[in-house]
Amino acid sequence: MSLKALGAKIFAKRIRKKINKWASDPVGTQERVFRDLIKTAQNTAFGQDHDFRNIKTYADFAKQVPIRDYEALRPYVDRVVEGESDILWPGKPLYFAKTSGTTSGAKYIPLTKASMPTHINAARNAILCYIEESGKAGFVDGKMIFLQGSPELSEKNGVKLGRLSGIVAHYVPQYLQKNRMPSWETNCIEDWEQKVEAIVEETIDQNMSIISGIPPWVQMYFERLQQRTNKTIGELFKGFELFIYGGVNFEPYRKTFENLIGRKVAGIELYPASEGFFAFQDRQDEKGMLLQLDSGMFYEFVKADEFFDENPRRLTIGEVETGVNYVMLVSTSAGLWAYNIGDTVMFTNTNPYRVVVSGRIKHFISAFGEHVIGKEVDQALREGVEEVGAMINDFTVAPQVNPEDNELPYHEWFIEFKELPKDIDALALAIDKSLRNQNTYYDDLIEGKILKTLKITVVPNEGFKNYMKSIGKLGGQNKLPRLSNDRNIADALSVMIDK
Incomplete structure (x- = not known):
């Protein structure tokens, strides 16, 4: 020694x-x-x-x-x-x-x-x-x-x-x-x-x-x-x-x-x-x-x-x-x-x-009164990935208040995968189940057909890196917010994905 x-x-x-x-x-x-x-x-x-x-x-x-x-x-x-x-x-x-x-x-x-x-x-x-x-x-x-x-x-x-x-x-x-x-x-x-x-x-x-x-x-x-x-x-x-x-x-x-x-x-x-x-x-x-x-x-x-x-x-x-x-x-x-x-x-x-x-305290989703916090989405994703099988690079979640085609509103999860799950829909259901078990407000909204089951939008490889770079926050101490109560990040990501 x-x-x-x-x-x-x-x-x-x-x-x-x-x-x-x-x-x-x-x-x-x-x-x-x-x-x-x-x-x-x-x-x-x-x-x-x-x-x-x-x-x-x-x-x-x-x-x-x-x-x-x-x-x-x-x-x-x-x-x-x-x-x-x-x-x-x-x-x-x-x-x-x-x-x-x-x-x-x-x-x-x-x-x-x-x-x-x-x-x-x-x-x-x-x-x-x-x-x-x-x-x-x-x-x-x-x-x-x-x-x-x-x-x-x-x-x-x-x-x-x-x-x-x-x-x-x-x-x-x-x-x-x-x-x-x-x-x-x-x-x-x-x-x-x-x-x-x-x-x-x-x-x-x-x-x-x-x-x-x-x-x-x-x-x-x-x-x-x-x-x-x-x-x-x-x-x-x-x-x-x-x-x-x-x-x-x-x-x-x-x-x-x-x-x-x-x-x-x-x-x-x-x-x-x-x-x-x-x-x-x-x-x-x-x-x-x-x-x-x-x-x-x-x-x-x-x-x-x-x-x-x-x-x-x-x-x-x-x-x-x-x-x-x-x-x-x-x-x-x-x-x-x-x-x-x-x-x-x-x-x-x-x-x-x-x-x-x-x-x-500012990063939460309560567009419908659900009061979803960061700890809950982290745990839901972890449990969902363990159940279905996948590896992720990063993610963020935002509410979709005004979906097209008269759909019910929902939470949209933007996930960049390192290893895609075999079944995206199964992962969405597993995450949703965990979130409902943790958060009674969210569960009530799903049960009462105010919200529908969350949707996953797949972010291309290095998509989050490109987003952070586009706003001048790549690297160092900068962190991607896990939760937003608006669609500012979600809309920017959607534009990048659609290109």
């Missing part, structure tokens, strides 16, 4: 002990984080506007600080972007993580001196927890690749600006620099297809042990390697031991990845976002990701089916239950306050607190 591997095992035990300490006292940990946040930000413009000096309890905070999304917080963010200090958090941020907004255009999420280490430490700790649990550390001597956005940063009023994954690339520790791939020059390539080809060239003959990225883009990388070598990824990279992923639900991709890799590889799921690194998978045999309660973030939760009420009840960590769909709010050491990140989560465990991402 190398010194690096031995050191990793020792460090892993120390970090696991620290995690266990705060995880065993979730309410106390969150109370401490809450007090620190309020005290630190009391003299900021936001703190003064919301009378932080007189906030003594969480009830005070909930009364004085309303729930906000980016658009509602934007007047404060715009002042930070213009170069003002002490607006949302003391001083100026170190970076702005630039993301794409649907209604707000470009969004600038501040990253501060206090918040930046929480992103880095969580990613590191995810790997250390795997080492502590498995006892394996030899892979730290192999090559590691993190498929990410360009690390080249611009500047806005004295603050560096870039994609989160590109910013994080500047924080790879010195002891991993020799293991890290691709090269800096390749990482800076903006065109995603050119970048993947360059990464293939650099890695094809390397001892890759850790591979990380958003599943659809890692899939593209794996497929290019397979095309070049006619080997499975497991055969090509004999030391490949750990696949780290996040950004989208991996389940719809699982069978395709198992086929591409050709053997079992351990996986770690992450829940990172520009607003914070919220959770990571800390146990291989546990469902869900450990919520990071000691990382400068105070969490609130609102039941998803109450979120659009006039005064929805806000819950803290000690009040949540397993199996309930919650909208997650965060207040952070980057200066976000009661901030709606847009995600919905479900707790799989409350001892310790583990979550799965169930969808987006």
Whole structure:
């Protein structure tokens, strides 16, 4: 065993002990984080506007600080972007993580001196927890690749600006620099297809042990390697031991990845976002990701089916239950306050607190009152594929409200297959059955002949890649929405399919 591997095992035990300490006292940990946040930000413009000096309890905070999304917080963010200090958090941020907004255009999420280490430490700790649990550390001597956005940063009023994954690339520790791939020059390539080809060239003959990225883009990388070598990824990279992923639900991709890799590889799921690194998978045999309660973030939760009420009840960590769909709010050491990140989560465990991402509060289908969410379509597709047999590359779902020929309305599933099922109609029925079992509203609409059984539209090979490319969102952190309550994506895909 190398010194690096031995050191990793020792460090892993120390970090696991620290995690266990705060995880065993979730309410106390969150109370401490809450007090620190309020005290630190009391003299900021936001703190003064919301009378932080007189906030003594969480009830005070909930009364004085309303729930906000980016658009509602934007007047404060715009002042930070213009170069003002002490607006949302003391001083100026170190970076702005630039993301794409649907209604707000470009969004600038501040990253501060206090918040930046929480992103880095969580990613590191995810790997250390795997080492502590498995006892394996030899892979730290192999090559590691993190498929990410360009690390080249611009500047806005004295603050560096870039994609989160590109910013994080500047924080790879010195002891991993020799293991890290691709090269800096390749990482800076903006065109995603050119970048993947360059990464293939650099890695094809390397001892890759850790591979990380958003599943659809890692899939593209794996497929290019397979095309070049006619080997499975497991055969090509004999030391490949750990696949780290996040950004989208991996389940719809699982069978395709198992086929591409050709053997079992351990996986770690992450829940990172520009607003914070919220959770990571800390146990291989546990469902869900450990919520990071000691990382400068105070969490609130609102039941998803109450979120659009006039005064929805806000819950803290000690009040949540397993199996309930919650909208997650965060207040952070980057200066976000009661901030709606847009995600919905479900707790799989409350001892310790583990979550799965169930969808987006804006990404759902309820054109007919069915309230279908991301978790339900992911599970329905997985069960349908298992029953009928198929492999998929990607998919999205939209309502068809006004079908032709006086048909009943239906949900239209756009699916790009890696391996077509023998019977498309049988797959549609299997998916529909699973969705009806999960969602009583949808079942009632089918039973009452308000909706008809879903339809599958086959998307040609690389159809989703071409669509994402057409809207300038190919690669990096960009993700295809699983669900839409309108037909903007569906209509664009239909035009491309008909050409």
